[in-house]
Amino acid sequence: MRISNSAKIFLGTATGGVLAIIYLPLFIVLINSFNKSMNMYWPPPGFTFDWWAKAFGSGGLLAALGTSVLIAICSSSIALVLGTLLALALSRYKFFGKQAVGLMVILPIALPGIVTGLALNNAFRTVLGLQLSMATAIIAHATFCVVTVYNNVLARLSRTNRNLEDASADLGAGLFTTFRLVTLPQIGSALIAGGLLAFALSFDEIIVTTFTAGSGVETLPIWILNNMFRPGKAPVVDVVAVTTVLISIVPLYFAQRLAKEDSK
Amino acid sequence: MKNELSAAGVTAIAVTPARRVSSFFYKYPKNRLRALIALPALWLGLVYVAALLMLLVTAFWTVDEFTGNTRVALNFDNVISLFTDPLYTTVTLRTIGIALGVTIADITLALPIAFFMSKVAGPKLKTIIAISILLPLWASYLVKAYAWRSVLSDKGILQWLLAPLGLNTPGYSLWGAAITLGYIWLPYVILPIYGGLEKVPGNLLEASSDLGAKTFTTLRRVIFPMILPSIIAGSIFAFSLTLGDYITISIVGGPNQMLGNLIYSNVGTANNLPMAAALALVPIAIMFAYLASVKRTGALDNL
Structure with missing residues (x-):
């Protein structure tokens, strides 16, 4: 198949155009965080650093950031354990119901977030009679984060050499020693990549959080949503938006690099 | 021993x-x-x-009229009202319509980009584009919806760009919501399709043209069947995520509602969990039907 030059130019232009559209709104948010106008007027009448100073002087905001980080750390830790165990089980054994287990892992992200959120809300409140709290939010986040760890570890395990584990056993190492000295170093960077992805997924989540966190639990996305419609708050929300993008993109950049090194 | x-x-x-x-x-x-x-x-x-x-x-339980608590008593009213109450039917059809539109638009936009990345761009450019598409994918969903709130606003950049052409921004409306949703899920559609195209070996395309197939025939009869599972995998994200959305529509959709808003208000203000559950059956049923119908294509392994 030959791709004509005009087709190449068309495809290239389309790609460039879409990339521009992908980045334009994000740049607007960045610029608006310095926009003197409080109402997102374009072009900006002038620039100021006030909003940045204001945002980081706000106690509620910093508390929300802390809550988000705490929930993300707890839920990605749980997801790391569950996802790794599942990946080990599904990569090494054939068993009845294997497909069902595989489906169970992807279901929390394949179904809309509102379904996951509502199902857990209903289970916690109506069925178990629990009060919603930070713990219920962590349980919910961990549930949909399992899949990122699972996918990363499974992909890595499919490329590792199982003979090494058998050799380790032949040389007298027990299961735990083999896991620590042979398996873990091989899947280590996949764990880090999966954990970082899980962290970012949890950090940005809003729909499931709205349904499963107690009323006093304010994560950063919930803070953004609560303040978005308040008059005069738009510029501070811009600052927070830029900050969240930076916080979630930096770990992801490293996760990607780890994943890439792995595939080489 | x-x-x-x-x-x-x-x-x-x-x-x-x-x-x-x-x-x-x-x-x-x-x-x-x-x-x-x-x-x-x-x-x-x-x-x-x-x-x-x-x-x-x-979904089949009852809310006690006096206490407001959910009671275990069989009740089909909620599920029946899904099909009879004009509010529910209108909003459901609207939501499905937006989800379909967003999915089709995203696939249409994703195909040329994925194709350019996979078959035209050199290795270096390919990496750069892949990273440029991936990074915003992980930027907060909320931030992206909020970004469009600025873009679409009456005094925003879109109005500023369109005014000289005699056009107006769609503003906070169903169109605004559909554009924003399409924007948010686009990277989720591009990446699986790109992954699928990467797995199409180059010599297969050469074989096709050696056998006399024109470019379009090769696209249709060689490439398309091979990347169909990836297209479906991408569509699952765009479709499912739009189906359950209620945040984007409340940020850029003006007073309009989608299915998610109805579910949300039944949990919160109305405190009618059985009705919320009945409404949630709609996206669940649609997604399960969709997942079951595409299972054979192997699309689920591409998620």
């Missing part, structure tokens, strides 16, 4: 509890699987699948 080994220079291994556990699992490999899978399967089964099943059941 032990003495002989020591004499041969082999150190005997101390029988610690860890060693006992280890030996047990070597002896009974099936238990090893059970030990690995027990915790995650219990978690996903008890926390998630059980919760989903309970949700199905709750």
Whole structure:
């Protein structure tokens, strides 16, 4: 198949155009965080650093950031354990119901977030009679984060050499020693990549959080949503938006690099 | 035996509890699987699948008119009203319409980009584009919706750009919501399709043209069937995520509602969990039907 030059130019232009559209709104948010106008007027009448100073002087905001980080750390830790165990089980054994287990892992992200959120809300409140709290939010986040760890570890395990584990056993190492000295170093960077992805997924989540966190639990996305419609708050929300993008993109950049090194 | 080994220079291994556990699992490999899978399967089964099943059941329960509590009493009213109440039918059809539109638009935009990345761009450019598409994918969903709130606003950049052409921004409307949703899910559609195209070997395309096929024929009869599972995988994201959305529509959709808003208000202000559960059956049923119908294509392995 030959791709004509005009087709190449068309495809290239389309790609460039879409990339521009992908980045334009994000740049607007960045610029608006310095926009003197409080109402997102374009072009900006002038620039100021006030909003940045204001945002980081706000106690509620910093508390929300802390809550988000705490929930993300707890839920990605749980997801790391569950996802790794599942990946080990599904990569090494054939068993009845294997497909069902595989489906169970992807279901929390394949179904809309509102379904996951509502199902857990209903289970916690109506069925178990629990009060919603930070713990219920962590349980919910961990549930949909399992899949990122699972996918990363499974992909890595499919490329590792199982003979090494058998050799380790032949040389007298027990299961735990083999896991620590042979398996873990091989899947280590996949764990880090999966954990970082899980962290970012949890950090940005809003729909499931709205349904499963107690009323006093304010994560950063919930803070953004609560303040978005308040008059005069738009510029501070811009600052927070830029900050969240930076916080979630930096770990992801490293996760990607780890994943890439792995595939080489 | 032990003495002989020591004499041969082999150190005997101390029988610690860890060693006992280890030996047990070597002896009974099936238990090893059970030990690995027990915790995650219990978690996903008890926390998630059980919760989903309970949700199905709750849809048929009753809200006590006096106490406002949910009561266990069989009641089909909620599910029936899904099909009879004009509010529910209108919003459901609107939501499905937007989800379909967003999905089709995203696939249409994603195909040329994925194709350019995979078959035209050199290795370096390819990496740059892949990273440029991936990074915003992980930028907060909320931030992206909020970004469009600025873009679409009456005094925003879109109005500023369109005004000289005699056009107006769609503003906060269903169109605004559809554009924003399409924007948010686009990277989720591009990446699987790009992954699918990367798996199409170049020599297959050469073979096709050697056998006399024109470019379009090769696209249609060689490439398309091979990347169909990836297209479907991408569509699952765009479709499912739009189907359940209620945040984007409240940010850029003006007063309009989608299915998610109805579910949300039944949980919050109306405190009618059974009705919320009944409404949630709609996206669940649609997604399960869709997942089941595409399972054979192998699309689910591309998620």
